[in-house]
Amino acid sequence: MTSKPALYISDDDPDVISIVDNNSSLIFSGPHNGKAVPSCLPECLGTDPQWFYNAHEASDLYMDDLFCALKKSIKDANYIAGNYSRLVCDLNAMPDYAISQFSSEYKNVSIPSNLPDKCCSKQRMMRLNNIYHPYHDSKKEMIKRIRQIKGYVINLDMHSFTPTWKQEKREVEIGTIRCEKTPLSQAIEEYLKSQSEYKFISGQPYRVAERPSNAASLITHSNDIQYVGIEIRNDLISSPDGIEKMVNFIKKCIEYLYNHPDFEKISAPRSYNIESETIETPYLGDIWSI
Numbered sequence: 001m002t003s004k005p006a007l008y009i010s011d012d013d014p015d016v017i018s019i020v021d022n023n024s025s026l027i028f029s030g031p032h033n034g035k036a037v038p039s040c041l042p043e044c045l046g047t048d049p050q051w052f053y054n055a056h057e058a059s060d061l062y063m064d065d066l067f068c069a070l071k072k073s074i075k076d077a078n079y080i081a082g083n084y085s086r087l088v089c090d091l092n093a094m095p096d097y098a099i100s101q102f103s104s105e106y107k108n109v110s111i112p113s114n115l116p117d118k119c120c121s122k123q124r125m126m127r128l129n130n131i132y133h134p135y136h137d138s139k140k141e142m143i144k145r146i147r148q149i150k151g152y153v154i155n156l157d158m159h160s161f162t163p164t165w166k167q168e169k170r171e172v173e174i175g176t177i178r179c180e181k182t183p184l185s186q187a188i189e190e191y192l193k194s195q196s197e198y199k200f201i202s203g204q205p206y207r208v209a210e211r212p213s214n215a216a217s218l219i220t221h222s223n224d225i226q227y228v229g230i231e232i233r234n235d236l237i238s239s240p241d242g243i244e245k246m247v248n249f250i251k252k253c254i255e256y257l258y259n260h261p262d263f264e265k266i267s268a269p270r271s272y273n274i275e276s277e278t279i280e281t282p283y284l285g286d287i288w289s290i
Contacts, residue, residue, distance in 0.1 A: 008130035013038050017135050020071060020079040021142070025150040025267065026254065027078045029139060029157045030067055031091035032060035034083035045087055046112030057103050058085045060160040061234040062243070067158070069243045074251065078142055082135050087111055089131040092159075097213035098132055099124055105166060136222070143223050152267035154184065154257065156250075157219075157229035160237065161205045172205055173198040173236060177229030179208045179216040183265035184226035184257075191256045197249055198236070205231055224269040 009016060014036040035058055037045060044052035052058050067081055082091045090098045099119060103109035113119060119127075146153045159177065163170055174192060178185040192200035208216050220227040230250075237243050260266055 008038060008040065008126045010039055014083050016083060016131055017138055018079070018081045018083055019138060019142070020077075021145075022076050022078050023146075023149055024076040024078060025146055025152055025154055026074070026076075027080065027139075027142060027146065027153060027155040028067065028070060028074075029155060030060070030063055030079075030081035030159075031135065031157070032086045032159060033064040033067060033081040034085060035059045036084045037088055038084070041088070041113050045085070045114060046118075047087075047109075051109070052085075052087075055103070056160075056162045056234070057100075057105065058087050060086075060158075061162075062237040063158060063160045063232075063234075066160075066232070066237050066243055066246060069247050070250065073247050074254075078146060080135070080139050080142055082131075084131050087114065089127040091132060091135045092157075092215050094213050094215055094218060095128055095132060099127060136219075139219075140223055143225060153225060154267055155223075155225055155227070156254075157227065159229055159231045160234040161231050163233055163235045165205070170205055170233065171199060172201040173233045174200050175202075175204050175206070175231040177206060177208055177214075177216060177227075177231060179214075179220060179227060182226035182228070182270065183262055183268070185228045187257055187260050187262065187266050188228055188230070188253065191253050195249075195252075197245075205233075220270055224271050226266075226268075226270050 014034070035053065037043065043049065044058075054061075064081070067079060070077070071079060086092070087100065090100065099114050101111055101114050101116075103111070143153050143155065157177070161170070161175075176185060176189055176192070189200075189202060192198075193202075208214050216227050216229070219225070232246065235242075237246050257263070257266060265272070
């Protein structure tokens with residue numbers, strides 16, 4: 001199943017989202033899988049194409065390839081993925097922060113089509129209405145449908161990150177995104193701590209508390225789910241062998257969750273049972289992109 005809203009997206013443009021509906025309780029979501037740019041905008045949003053197609057800021061590199069492999073291996077799961085570049089509209093940011101004017105890593109790299117003289121409030125709203133909201137509305141409908149069929153939902157939000165950040169090497173190989181401790185996030189981190197295939201470091205590569213423009217809390221509350229994202233260092237899935245190894249790893253993680261003695265709590269809505277963290281709300285100044 002695909003979706004292509006009218007107006008901003010032409011008939012010749014790629015679909016806004018890609019959806020695979022099944023009857024499993026498991027949903028894989030990929031908000032940053034795509035690199036597409038609407039034909040009404042300049043190619044690569046006016047940036048250097050060589051930079052755009054290799055930049056983490058434009059998409060989560062190799063995540064779309066991982067999704068293709070997951071679909072072949074975990075055939076009964078549900079999948080939803082964004083097909084447009086996160087620089088067109090970041091599906092994993094709060095709406096006010098979904099269109100970045102500059103690279104999140106290199107402040108001297110601007111995104112010409114996102115600057116105020118090219119992207120006015122009307123243009124921003126059109127991107128939100130035609131790209132951002134269709135993704136989140138479709139995800140909400142998917143979660144509602146699966147809950148009606150199975151009685152519960154487990155959503156794994158999938159992301160990749162770069163081996164370096166601001167010229168410094170990252171030691172972490174796999175991590176999590178969460179805005180609070182829940183039975184689901186704790187079970188996944190239990191598994192990641194116990195396994196030896198990939199280096200897991202709690203709180204890396206990102207902490208949502210330090211990036212309040214991230215949409216994790218919005219997704220959590222609007223769907224009453226225990227939000228958790230899985231972050232994978234992108235060099236680990238840059239080859240067919242790396243992707244195959246990661247698919248097998250993810251399957252073992254899912255098996256661990258479904259066989260967990262606290263599965264009832266793990267699969268329950270957020271409101272059912274939660275151990276909250278106290279998180280101060282920092283100043284929403286910079287644009288951060290996860």
